[in-house]
Amino acid sequence: MWCPKCCGKTKVVGTTTGTQNERFRTCLECGYSFSTIEAIKFDDYWRDYAKETFESPFESQEQRQKENR
Numbered sequence: 001m002w003c004p005k006c007c008g009k010t011k012v013v014g015t016t017t018g019t020q021n022e023r024f025r026t027c028l029e030c031g032y033s034f035s036t037i038e039a040i041k042f043d044d045y046w047r048d049y050a051k052e053t054f055e056s057p058f059e060s061q062e063q064r065q066k067e068n069r
Contacts, residue, residue, distance in 0.1 A: 003027035004034060
């Protein structure tokens, strides 16, 4: 995982588990702390959410406009 502030490498300093894992990370270069969330369960909702998340915002907007016509 890369640091969102300086793009340095990070390490996991803590984890909370459940239906999703929340990992607490610290950058090895600048010391910035942040958390990430990992979804464990992949059902239809999560699959659709992942598709929308990784698409370009412009592609999603164009697709919605076509669907609404």
